[in-house]
Amino acid sequence: MSEFESLEKSLESHLPEAELREVKRILFGKETQKLDLPAGAVDAASEHSFELKGCRFEAAQEQLRPPRRVRVGLIQHQIVLPTDAPILDQITAMHSRIGEMVEVAAMCGVNIVCFQETWTMPFAFCTREKEPWTEFAESADEGSTTRFCQELAKKYNMVVVSPILERDELHGTLWNTAVVISNSGNVLGKSRKNHIPRIGDFNESTYYMEGDSGHSVFQTQFGKIAVNICYGRHHPLNWFMYSMNGAEVIFNPSATVGALSEPMWPIEARNAAIANHCYTCAINRVGTRLFQTDLLTLAAHHDFGHFYGSSYVAAPDGSRTPGLSRTRDGLLVVEMDLNLNRQISDRWSFKMTGRYAEYAEELTKAVRPDFNPKIVKE
Amino acid sequence: MSEFESLEKSLESHLPEAELREVKRILFGKETQKLDLPAGAVDAASEHSFELKGCRFEAAQEQLRPPRRVRVGLIQHQIVLPTDAPILDQITAMHSRIGEMVEVAAMCGVNIVCFQETWTMPFAFCTREKEPWTEFAESADEGSTTRFCQELAKKYNMVVVSPILERDELHGTLWNTAVVISNSGNVLGKSRKNHIPRIGDFNESTYYMEGDSGHSVFQTQFGKIAVNICYGRHHPLNWFMYSMNGAEVIFNPSATVGALSEPMWPIEARNAAIANHCYTCAINRVGTRLFQTDLLTLAAHHDFGHFYGSSYVAAPDGSRTPGLSRTRDGLLVVEMDLNLNRQISDRWSFKMTGRYAEYAEELTKAVRPDFNPKIVKE
Numbered sequence: 001m002s003e004f005e006s007l008e009k010s011l012e013s014h015l016p017e018a019e020l021r022e023v024k025r026i027l028f029g030k031e032t033q034k035l036d037l038p039a040g041a042v043d044a045a046s047e048h049s050f051e052l053k054g055c056r057f058e059a060a061q062e063q064l065r066p067p068r069r070v071r072v073g074l075i076q077h078q079i080v081l082p083t084d085a086p087i088l089d090q091i092t093a094m095h096s097r098i099g100e101m102v103e104v105a106a107m108c109g110v111n112i113v114c115f116q117e118t119w120t121m122p123f124a125f126c127t128r129e130k131e132p133w134t135e136f137a138e139s140a141d142e143g144s145t146t147r148f149c150q151e152l153a154k155k156y157n158m159v160v161v162s163p164i165l166e167r168d169e170l171h172g173t174l175w176n177t178a179v180v181i182s183n184s185g186n187v188l189g190k191s192r193k194n195h196i197p198r199i200g201d202f203n204e205s206t207y208y209m210e211g212d213s214g215h216s217v218f219q220t221q222f223g224k225i226a227v228n229i230c231y232g233r234h235h236p237l238n239w240f241m242y243s244m245n246g247a248e249v250i251f252n253p254s255a256t257v258g259a260l261s262e263p264m265w266p267i268e269a270r271n272a273a274i275a276n277h278c279y280t281c282a283i284n285r286v287g288t289r290l291f292q293t294d295l296l297t298l299a300a301h302h303d304f305g306h307f308y309g310s311s312y313v314a315a316p317d318g319s320r321t322p323g324l325s326r327t328r329d330g331l332l333v334v335e336m337d338l339n340l341n342r343q344i345s346d347r348w349s350f351k352m353t354g355r356y357a358e359y360a361e362e363l364t365k366a367v368r369p370d371f372n373p374k375i376v377k378e
Numbered sequence: 379m380s381e382f383e384s385l386e387k388s389l390e391s392h393l394p395e396a397e398l399r400e401v402k403r404i405l406f407g408k409e410t411q412k413l414d415l416p417a418g419a420v421d422a423a424s425e426h427s428f429e430l431k432g433c434r435f436e437a438a439q440e441q442l443r444p445p446r447r448v449r450v451g452l453i454q455h456q457i458v459l460p461t462d463a464p465i466l467d468q469i470t471a472m473h474s475r476i477g478e479m480v481e482v483a484a485m486c487g488v489n490i491v492c493f494q495e496t497w498t499m500p501f502a503f504c505t506r507e508k509e510p511w512t513e514f515a516e517s518a519d520e521g522s523t524t525r526f527c528q529e530l531a532k533k534y535n536m537v538v539v540s541p542i543l544e545r546d547e548l549h550g551t552l553w554n555t556a557v558v559i560s561n562s563g564n565v566l567g568k569s570r571k572n573h574i575p576r577i578g579d580f581n582e583s584t585y586y587m588e589g590d591s592g593h594s595v596f597q598t599q600f601g602k603i604a605v606n607i608c609y610g611r612h613h614p615l616n617w618f619m620y621s622m623n624g625a626e627v628i629f630n631p632s633a634t635v636g637a638l639s640e641p642m643w644p645i646e647a648r649n650a651a652i653a654n655h656c657y658t659c660a661i662n663r664v665g666t667r668l669f670q671t672d673l674l675t676l677a678a679h680h681d682f683g684h685f686y687g688s689s690y691v692a693a694p695d696g697s698r699t700p701g702l703s704r705t706r707d708g709l710l711v712v713e714m715d716l717n718l719n720r721q722i723s724d725r726w727s728f729k730m731t732g733r734y735a736e737y738a739e740e741l742t743k744a745v746r747p748d749f750n751p752k753i754v755k756e
Contacts, residue, residue: 014393022382026385027641028641029641214752216752219756234652267648318645349577353575366734376567
């Protein structure tokens with residue numbers, strides 16, 4: 001069977017209008033408005049064969065604060081060259097593809113763009129082989145990919161979140177890292193993957209350790225952002241701590257396949273937006289990765305299934321955008337008014353009703369080896 | 379417009395079979411099996427005009443442990459008499475209705491049954507009036523409702539979770555409390571609502587305070603259970619701490635209306651099942667509550683919208699049952715193999731990859747008045 005293209009398309013093709021409205025309300029919350037994008041951008045996306053979608057979240061007009069409207073771009077894409085092409089060619093081809101897509105993002109007025117996890121390479125960690133994959137690792141501060149992103153940032157006055165495989169020469173370590181580049185072109189900092197999967201073919205602890213950058217939040221000209229990489233989305237405390245540090249938008253660049261996680265995908269980032277009164281942006285790559293190199297000794301680890309895209313943005317009021325396609329490269333442009341975060345927080349008050357001091361105490365006890373769980377017996 | 383009956387029914391009526399399969403996989407995860415229920419039960423439900431649905435979650439067969447199959451019953455219902463009927467009549471009518479439904483649950487082999495939040499009364503807290511509503515409060519240990527549930531528990535060898543408005547005569551307080559009654563008929567203990575809403579018409583802090591019973595887990599003959607009442611479902615830490623104390627099934631008896639929370643409903647309990655490697659059971663009442671008593675001074679607080687039912691169970695593998703209807707009384711009978719919890723935990727390892735010791739430290743700092751959030755500036 002060919003890959004199913006998208007949930008939204010299927011619903012829209014078959015449900016009668018009145019029912020579709022109710023189904024969408026229950027599934028997606030308050031309807032997101034369509035964001036009109038310039039014709040030139042639409043044409044360019046079509047010419048370069050990628051999906052382009054625009055959505056808008058609105059907030060109420062306040063008396064004392066002007067709206068804080070920001071445009072965020074999420075990019076999902078396949079790899080460009082086969083996985084056995086020379087490494088530099090693979091990276092260069094990916095730079096070139098992203099260059100095309102970011103140009104369209106700029107035409108759409110995007111202020112902050114985020115790419116998928118380790119975007120410059122195939123998601124080869126499933127192979128469990130180190131070579132040649134670790135050769136894709138680059139310095140977060142001065143690697144060619146960071147330099148490439150700095151050029152984009154300056155050219156388009158855009159904050160760029162660039163998740164790569166990082167090589168820290170100073171300490172002799174590899175990390176799974178998002179580099180955050182200011183619209184000035186300066187590297188603002190980096191956010192390392194806090195939680196590392198050990199599941200199925202995704203045994204990434206073979207390659208890098210749990211991140212040491214904590215829950216940094218980056219103050220950009222367009223708002224306070226944070227990056228929760230991939231498997232960290234399964235950990236509600238991870239989202240929570242970024243929010244406690246003030247994040248208004250949390251990006252979740254990911255690489256995950258259908259059989260493993262697809263029914264969880266629409267749940268976790270959206271739950272985080274609700275629970276933390278912020279926007280969350282879930283980005284997943286697309287395509288089926290085939291590894292043809294003869295370094296692969298296990299036939300079973302030749303095909304790791306289909307990365308299902310479906311990138312989306314969730315808002316603090318529980319609503320969400322439609323997803324990008326499950327199969328195609330795509331750019332999702334979302335205009336969000338950051339004032340909505342505080343409006344929803346004032347309405348739902350999770351931060352005030354959260355009893356965090358009690359949880360800090362309970363958790364401190366619970367992690368001790370002599371923890372005595374509170375179990376009532378007859 | 380009449381109330382929309384259910385998402386599942388709409389999808390099943392309109393989508394072609396192959397697409398329906400994909401849509402359901404993405405929305406609901408691995409398909410839950412239908413649980414065959416005795417014809418006598420089906421007839422009795424039909425005679426008593428309530429929906430009866432049976433589902434089954436399976437786990438893999440292990441070599442060293444036998445399956446631990448438990449049947450759980452979720453009951454959602456409308457109030458029986460008008461809200462201005464004599465209080466004792468209202469309570470008695472509700473007992474009688476629940477008696478009918480629990481009898482059917484017993485015919486279906488249910489081991490643990492859970493009712494909706496403050497099930498013996500209309501959800502009158504929206505009125506903001508104390509009288510006559512506080513008269514519905516009863517002793518958790520020896521009130522007439524607890525005695526009624528103890529009889530059910532003994533008669534049917536069933537654990538009964540009975541969420542009521544509790545009056546603690548000893549301390550002169552009211553609480554929103556779930557009474558947990560063992561299948562022996564003894565009161566095993568109580569779980570008080572940990573997080574109290576202050577939103578829209580749901581300003582329940584007028585009536586009772588945040589619970590003081592922490593995150594107790596109850597060891598029953600059929601498994602370790604916990605009760606996270608209503609608004610606590612918005613707080614991931616609340617689910618988490620019940621899980622840290624060993625809960626295998628967490629009930630979430632609720633009372634919530636469409637305009638406020640419906641798009642969050644399928645997200646939060648399910649996210650908790652995923653994040654904590656356990657089963658979660660979300661129960662919401664049905665019906666539109668009309669308050670006709672002349673104690674109501676504000677016309678705007680006469681009708682609080684439609685309680686949308688849609689009770690469901692989510693499993694640790696991210697799958698979930700279909701929901702009960704949005705409009706009708708219903709009993710959802712779910713057979714679950716509790717072995718699935720550890721199987722999924724061994725597979726996904728959130729408890730091992732959770733870095734809880736770090737979070738305990740970070741949270742301890744974050745709740746201090748002099749907390750300095752980690753914000754990186756250019």
